Amino acid sequence: MMKKITIVASMSIVLLTTACKTKDLKMKEDRKEFISNKKEVVYQVFTRLFGNTNTTNKPWGTIEENGVGKFNDFTDLALKEIKDLGVTYIWYTGVPHHALIRDYSAIGISNDDPEVVKGRAGSPYAVKDYYNVNPDLAVDPANRLAEFEALIARTHQAGLKLIIDIVPNHIARKYEGMNNPNGVRDFGADDDVTVESKRDNNFYYIPNTQFEIPDTDAPLNGEKNPLVDGSFKEFPAKWTGNGSRRAKPDRNDWYETVKVNYGIRPDGSKDFPELPAHFDKKSAQEHFDFWKDKDVPDSWKKFRDIALYWTDKGVDGFRYDMAEMVPYEFWSYMNAAIKVKNPSAFLLAEVYNPDEYRNYIRLGKMDYLYDKVETYDKLKDVIRGHSLPDGLSDIQHRMVDIEHHMLHFLDNHDEQRLASPEFAGTPEKGKPLMVVSTTISTSPTMIYFGQEVGESAAENAGFGTHSRTSIFDYVGVPAHQRWMNNGKFDGGQLSESEKSLREFYKRLLNFSLNSTALMGAFQELQSVNRDSSWGYDPGIYAFCRWSTTEKLIVVTNFSWLTTSTFELKIPSSIIRKWNLVDGTYELTDQLYQESKLTLNVTHGEGRIHVVIAPSESFIYKL
Template identity: 35%
Template sequence: MRTTIYQLFVRHFSNTNPARVVDGTIEQNGCGKFVEITTKALSEIKKMGFSHVWLTGVLEQSSATSYLNIPADDPLLLKGKAGSPYAIRDYFDVSPDYAIEPDNRLEEFAELLDRCHEADLKVIIDFVPNHVSRSYHSDIQPDLNFGESDDPSRFFAWNNNFYYLEGDGPMYLPGGIYDAEGRGRVTGNNAATWNPSLSDWYETVKLNYGHDYTKGRDTQSLPEAEARLDEVPDTWVKMDAILAYWQEMGVDGFRCDMAHMVPVEFWAWVTRRARLRDQQCYFMAEAYDGDPAKLTNKNVLEALLENGFDTVYDGDSYELVKSMVEHGRNATDLDELLWATERRDRMLRYAENHDEVRLASSHHWGGEGARIGKAVTAYLSGVGPSPFMVYNGQEVGEVGDGDEGFAKDDGRSSIFDYGQLPRLAAWVHEGVYDGGGLDEAQLALREWYVEWMNLMQEPAFVRGGVYGLNSANLENPRFALAGEEPGKSLYAFLRHDPQSAQAFLVVINFNLHIDAEDVEILFPDGVSEWLGAEVAKRVLVGDIEHCGVVVVQLAL
């Protein structure tokens, strides 16, 4: 089965509270719950063709909401009242926000894991290795707290968990003086300053993996993958214990935040240990080769794949398609992705995630609404067998517009604020999960995603090869929209699996406004040889609506 991931942000997913008060509290705006991710909800996700569900933001994080024995955080350490799900306060616990009975939050989470597995969905959760909240303290595993055996008089020491600032405080955070800091610590984004800016990850502190990042990117002196626990830095030991804890609970894999900021030697070591516990443990990395903070001089995406990861974010493909839609590049430019390196088949592709803008945003992706999602999703998931991810709400055209609080009106669904996703809530329909609140167009869009994601599990799309057709149709007048040159808005490719003798022709119209009429695709001479069967030299596709996709199964 092809790996297809549904990113489910627990805070948003089942929340049907329509208040959406700007910078509102959990009492005002509501919050999704573990128990509300029901068997019915998970069965609908499975019916859409997904193999994995990424339960996003479940670890206990810094928050303005207090519970018995869990005090609210200092407002200086918060981005939004809900707080950043990547400012982890306890790696061994889950957020009480998501529990009906906060004291039973781990039991409620374990029950959700069981429901996911009963629905034949593997479960991924976040692993945030580069940084923790400034208020980090584990109540579940206090013996594994960070920093308690550190030497804070030194900026760097091999066995320290943190990097410590030189000189004396106080720590000036964007909102004021943070007296609780004691010896100042470097922020999660490597800012070694007593006065981090609003653009810094000031609410977090960077973890130390036995390498002084200020000395460069050469980490080869770190231990090898087979090293014993007593041969590795203390942070490695604690991180391995964290993964083991969640694996024991039933978690099947981990989405590793900003993985390129952590030494690849650690990844080789920790993924090996995780797979000794569970051979199928799945590791996906958020990583960007262009980030100066990466800890290798090589291409970090390739390095992570070589050192234990199953898949790594394909930010380049996302940016390629987005620039084509927003800046008027020719659709034929998308051929760049076909000729990419061999790693492309292991790259995680996506059209949305919690960090990126919504496809239906009024001020991104051409601002023409949710229709563009079909064209973008069809291209990114269709041109190769790589893993693909859909973000909750994408399938119903969630807009992401409006000021929610800390995140302002940025075209994203805020991960920092309590609030509802209106279109997703309309599908949830007060927990019935039948789309009863959606309009006809939104229902049709979701049905398209159901059909498309299931198509992606056909052999031709799971293991088949890809053959681009744009270059063979650049002189074809029936491969053009009115007033355009061929290949400007249309993109065509074949997928073929010899084992099943299955082949599909896919044609996408990326134009935001104009339908394509009477489209015909010419097959070059090499197609029959590639397919292993004689096929016609041309295929009549017909009309393709703007932002639409047509799929033709070929008879071989």
């Protein structure tokens, strides 16, 4: 069992640590072919919540009670403020039309059964129609697609690019393609439902068996609804989205969804062509050419066509939900088709198995994967007092060949809010995590709307509970609403500490966009300082980043109790790489500017006198 370690400076603390690896983790010059010349910053917005100004927040509240945001709330001013924060991409989460509890039958949309919908507003990952968008998001639901197309245009006019979700592993139990292009057959329309599995079936079946709703809490918190009758018509029953093969899923299964069949037989074997050896070194064009004359499962074609449909509308890329539950051969097929049409498409995947990272990047042609299991989990452990930060260097070492592809984040729709008591506890304690997450590698950085003003998700929204901003309910996001200030987007209702926090994020993100060093080399400073620099307390983490034109020293203090004072040693290996001779060099902090220090180089080694307060960080530029 891991023991909790409180990060404080105390001679009474016994540190049980292992020596940090001293390997130089510098980026190799020959890796430049896949590294862009600047950082990318993704701003994830939960589209339904972004523009909502209603502060009622009644648990299980309706749209009329709690309000909802619209595409039109992303005004030119809102988009300008997002871009000025230091953002290059917006991820509009929850755009495709998903199952929800609201009557849109007047415009030809069928009502969804609350017994197979999570919450009232519904999960964005139970997509009901891939060729249209969520009617809740439109001022005129009948004109919803045109309203989203206008948002695409506004986003581009603001100098931003955008991505949306594609959820390939599962779709809503009641999928209805009411807007399919000519020639597109609906999911399951041609399936042989007498068998469990067949290559060109879109779903897996439990033949001759009726689906049964799971034993869950009362739908809609017990509210009366004509469709709540203890049953949902689905015969034969289909496998559930998370792979459950039971006709009656468990309450913890993804019971609102059904799993899509990609030609993986029930025994796990593959019923499709596999990639030849060495295709991990092939280009997207070569992957595209390989698949051109291959016979592939029907589900592959359906999802490729969906992705290309949105690409044609100007969407600049996609975030793929639970991508590791879909074979990487399919990703090779679809992503290659996207890249041939749009070589600069931004393709981000939710993958949590480190053993499979390289397959999804090199064979699946993904640009980026979530760095959840390594960097995110380590930083969360550090700030909660369960770990020392030294292991961050080991993570960089293990992933040096793919670190550019591992997108960094501290907040998203699935995770506990950074400022919540369950995570960092306060926005200020999250600051050093954000500095390290943003500056330790060449990977893109992602923040979740409201993170930059300290949103803690304290509300109990109904189906969704506190610590995570609910993705299932109509709800407001209080700190974000204070920044939004009734559509002025000027932070007029923020407290002084919230304003200061947003300015911190703005300085950090904009610096990262323009820093050549952050797209260059890395070397940790832990191993040379941990045991030999008096005052280098347990919560300190430091490293160097550099390019030919910029040299940085990053120092962070994860402690929330202790001001640390120490002589930071810069080893001779760095001094040589930076071509420094004995003498003194001025360092200027890039976060606050007024902080200046001196690097003293003597006999080929450097020293810097550092005083760093709790939760403080510096990015010193030579």
